[in-house]
Amino acid sequence: MNDSLTALEKENRILRKQLARSESNRAIGEGMKDQMDVLYQSVIEDLQATKNSLTDAFDTISESIHYASRIQRSVLPTTEVMARAFADHFVLWEPRDVVGGDIYWCGRWGDGVLILLGDCTGHGVPGAFMTLIAIGAIERAKPDLAAGDVSTLIQRVNQYVQTTLGQDSHRGESDDGLELGACFVNTAARTLTYSGARFDLFVVDRDEVLEIKGTKKGIGYRGIDYAQRYDLHNLQIRDDCRYYLTSDGLIDQIGGERRRSFGKKRFRALLRSVAQSPMSEQSHRILQALADFQGAEKRRDDVSVIGFKVF
Structure with missing residues (x-):
């Protein structure tokens, strides 16, 4: 009987350790997910800012070239x-x-x-x-x-x-x-x-x-x-x-x-x-x-x- 109790207590300790590790890993995973979400959002915002900048530059250049076309046609x-x-x-x-x-x-x-x-x-x-x-x-x-x-x-x-x-x-x-x-x-x-x-x-x-x-x-x-x-x-x-x-x-x-x-x-x-x-x-x-x-x-x-x- 004592041997059986000792074995059960050992298994219980092992299970508690595994559960603790699992909870720790889950917490780590959730933390990493939060970090990835922040990083992803930051990349998206940077890409959008770059796109807006390129669009503005393209519009400015296009307007200048079309204005130049009017000047060229005028001569x-x-x-x-x-x-x-x-x-x-x-x-x-x-x-x-x-x-x-x-x-x-x-x-x-x-x-x-x-x-x-x-x-x-x-x-x-x-x-x-x-x-x-x-x-x-x-x-x-x-x-x-x-x-x-x-x-x-x-x-x-x-x-x-x-x-x-x-x-x-x-x-x-x-x-x-x-x-x-x-x-x-x-x-x-x-x-x-x-x-x-x-x-x-x-x-x-x-x-x-x-x-x-x-x-x-x-x-x-x-x-x-x-x-x-x-x-x-x-x-x-x-x-x-x-x-x-x-x-x-x-x-x-x-x-x-x-x-x-x-x-x-x-x-x-x-x-x-x-x-x-x-x-x-x-x-x-x-x-x-x-x-x-x-x-x-x-x-x-x-x-x-x-x-x-x-x-």
Whole structure:
């Protein structure tokens, strides 16, 4: 009997110890749970604060870029300017981002009309800054030159961009510039004078597409001679001719089953197929052809095309 009582007391002591340990572990577990709840809540609050901060930053940047877009568009010629200058025309100007690196300009110059299209280094915000520099250089160069001298105009723009960016010497770190095509239309003389810096003019004459090639040198870059000259082309304007300038955003766009660039051959064929349509319709058809070719590919660059008919 005594042995049985001793055994029961021993088991009872063991059970009490296990119960005490269990209660201790439970208390520890509950404490750890409380700590985890506090830590989890702290992480959630930190993540929410970070999200709010990023959202505020994104909204601020987006507002600034959209405001910059309004500024960039304000320096572009109005549709009325273009309509007064030509019998028919279209302007397709599609920045890849909200702002872009392509720029066009049109206005009176002496007894004629100057129209040009430029493609600046980059796209987005950097490209947009370059367009303002380019427009400033054009506006600065025009008053000092004889109207219609587009070759010297481009030469001066090259010089002004180089000096503005410090690319005419060893100072500065940038190496930026642009490609540009410039047409001077004299309706009284029925002449079109063209000069291009790595920029070509396409002329549709009945069923033929002519490509008037620009000089194979850009504008403003460090490697360009400060006194670089640009070839001048004089054309007689025909009633049934249409004239086109395009940035390389369309030509270089990747697409199709073989993922090749759109290319000049396809562009010339496209011009031939749309040339007899009204200019406003041509713009839509060119944009649709690009979209069909691009398919699911991402847009690589800004896309700009100008078409006009003088008479």
